Amino acid sequence: MSDHDTLLDESTPTATSARITSNTMNSQTRSHPQIPPFSASFTDRNLKVARSIYFKTLIGGTVALTVAMFAIFSIYWGALWKAPEHPLNGWIVDFDQSTIGNVVVQALEASSASGKITWSQVSSSNFPGGPGEVGNDVVEQKTWIAVVVNANATSNLQSAVASVDSSYNGTSAITVYGNQARSENGYNAILSPTVQAVLISTSQKFAQSYATELASTSANLTNLLSNAPQIVTQPISFIINDLKPFDIPVATAMTYVGLIYTLILSFFIVNISLSARLMSGLETHLTTASIIRLRLCSSFITYFFLSLFYSLLSRAFQVDFSRRFGAAGLVLFWMLNWAGMLAVGLALEAMLTLLTMKGVPFFMILLIISNVSVCFLPIDVLPRIYRYGYAFPFYNISCAVRTILFGTKNDLGLNFGVLIAWTAISCITLPLFQWYMRRRHISELNGTMQADEKVAD
Numbered sequence: 001m002s003d004h005d006t007l008l009d010e011s012t013p014t015a016t017s018a019r020i021t022s023n024t025m026n027s028q029t030r031s032h033p034q035i036p037p038f039s040a041s042f043t044d045r046n047l048k049v050a051r052s053i054y055f056k057t058l059i060g061g062t063v064a065l066t067v068a069m070f071a072i073f074s075i076y077w078g079a080l081w082k083a084p085e086h087p088l089n090g091w092i093v094d095f096d097q098s099t100i101g102n103v104v105v106q107a108l109e110a111s112s113a114s115g116k117i118t119w120s121q122v123s124s125s126n127f128p129g130g131p132g133e134v135g136n137d138v139v140e141q142k143t144w145i146a147v148v149v150n151a152n153a154t155s156n157l158q159s160a161v162a163s164v165d166s167s168y169n170g171t172s173a174i175t176v177y178g179n180q181a182r183s184e185n186g187y188n189a190i191l192s193p194t195v196q197a198v199l200i201s202t203s204q205k206f207a208q209s210y211a212t213e214l215a216s217t218s219a220n221l222t223n224l225l226s227n228a229p230q231i232v233t234q235p236i237s238f239i240i241n242d243l244k245p246f247d248i249p250v251a252t253a254m255t256y257v258g259l260i261y262t263l264i265l266s267f268f269i270v271n272i273s274l275s276a277r278l279m280s281g282l283e284t285h286l287t288t289a290s291i292i293r294l295r296l297c298s299s300f301i302t303y304f305f306l307s308l309f310y311s312l313l314s315r316a317f318q319v320d321f322s323r324r325f326g327a328a329g330l331v332l333f334w335m336l337n338w339a340g341m342l343a344v345g346l347a348l349e350a351m352l353t354l355l356t357m358k359g360v361p362f363f364m365i366l367l368i369i370s371n372v373s374v375c376f377l378p379i380d381v382l383p384r385i386y387r388y389g390y391a392f393p394f395y396n397i398s399c400a401v402r403t404i405l406f407g408t409k410n411d412l413g414l415n416f417g418v419l420i421a422w423t424a425i426s427c428i429t430l431p432l433f434q435w436y437m438r439r440r441h442i443s444e445l446n447g448t449m450q451a452d453e454k455v456a457d
Contacts, residue, residue, distance in 0.1 A: 035047070064362075068362050068366075072369050072370075075369050075370055075373050076369050076373045078383065079376070079382050079383075079386055083377055083381055083382065084115070084116055084377070084382075086380060086381055086382070086383075087115050087116055088145070088186070088191065089117070089118050089143050089144055089380075090108075090117045090119045090120070090143060090144060090145045090147065090191075090195070091121075091143045091145070091147070092105050092120070092121045092122065092146075092147050092149075093122050093123075093124050093127060093131070093146060093148045094149045095124045095130070095131065095148060095150055095151040095153075096150065098154035098155070099154045100153040100154045100236055101149040101153065101154070103236075104149050104199075104202060105149070107201070107202040108147060109121070111194075114194065116194045117145065117191065119147075130151075131148045131150065131175060131177075134146050134148055135243050138177045138178065138179050139244060139408065139409065141182060144179070144186075144191060144380075145176065145178050145179075145191050145195060146177045147174065147175075147195065147238075148174065149173065150173060150174065153173040153174070156172065156173075157236070160231050161214070161224065164227050164231075166227055166228045168228060168231050169230070170203070170230060170231075170235055170236045170237040171238060173237065173238070174199065174236060174237065174238035175239055176195055176199070176238055176239070176240045177243060178240060178241070178242045178243065179408065180192075180245050180246045181246045181402050181406035181408050182402065182408050182409075183378045184252075185376055186377050186378040186381065187246075190381065192240070199238045202236075203234065206235060207233060207234060207236075211233075244407060244408055246406065248405055250318075250319055251319065254314055255401050256372070256375055259340075259372070259375065259394045259397055260372060262337065262397075263364070265306060265310070265341070266345030267348055269302050269341075269345055270352055270360075273295065273298055276298075277294070288434060288435055291434065292431045296346075296427060296430065299342065299345060299346055299349055300342065303338055303342050303345055304338055307337035307340075308334055311333050311334040314333070320405070321333055321405065323406065324403065324405075324406075332400075333401070333404055336397060336400050336401065336404070336415075336416070336419075337397075339420060339423065340393055340419055342419070342422075343418075343419045343420075344371075344393055346426030346430065347367065347422065347425075348364060348367070349430055350426045350430040350433055353430065353434050353437055354437065371395070372394060373386065374392060374394070375398050391418055392418075393418070393422055396419060397415070397419070399411060399415055400415040400416070403415075
């Protein structure tokens, strides 16, 4: 081996760390020559220096972790602190254009002050295909929820009164179109409770006023109460048409909690790869260009197979991937997980070079918290600073999984694009970091060698 190769070998982070560790152990042995191994108690007076180092390390690490906790965990706490910070948008489409339509529109617009849903009236002329077209726009995520007052709702009620129609059903007046699979937490916690509360209140108030009106104008009120009481007690009501229900419970593991697991798995791969390079000696023997190629290629190959088995785990629990894309659904899910693991795994791999194993866990915590903070509730209801989530891996993986499993809006091109962009950035930063650290360690080693030569002289 040439002198230059030896210089490169000893200039790696591992060689430097090993040299420091060896020097530290030798120093401690010289400091306590009178203490045999495994023979002293913690309060031994000869361990004063060791105790000082121990407490400084322990207290310093705890303080650093506390600072990191307040700085990083606050991201997640802040996301939920005032949720919803901003309202979601909802549509009111009045196909009735009469009494019932006016009542519902006024009630919903007045409820916008609650700050959970901002209602906008959209002209029915924008939907020549009828209410079904409104539902399509909800699925395509042009609005979070839509309340449709069906055509002829008022005239149908009047006809039922005139004919004492015992088959009349007040729920035919109003239809609510929702999309639970877009965000099951946002739907269950914000959208559904809010719209139901407003419509139930509106239905009850309308029933009271309509009963009073019938009592003063209709001669057959007694007949109505006897043969069709629902016309008086519930003249209008509503049904909720959840167009894309979140009906695969195990999907929660794939759209939220499981995303944390994929990042943890990626962290394990980073550790395993580092251990493999250290145990084999490749970390100290390879040139800078060779070790960069090794780290990148091993990551791509390892995540390729790991993501396959992760995808098969979900399939083993009977997750149906064929709803939207047929047999290709499972393959798409596999490729999505591969891209996701590369996005977060290579970011960890790159930062490992700069932060070493002592610092990279802090970066991993930051990566986890900053990602999960934008996945639990819709980004639209969070403070505006959380709009960064649109460009983060977890959010895009979650959206893509919902498209594959439930058939929500298809933005797979955008979702994969974000993940590929993260991977590309890491493919640039990792070589730069590796080159920088290798040069720095070579410089440190040269300085150490020159100092040793002066001492020898």
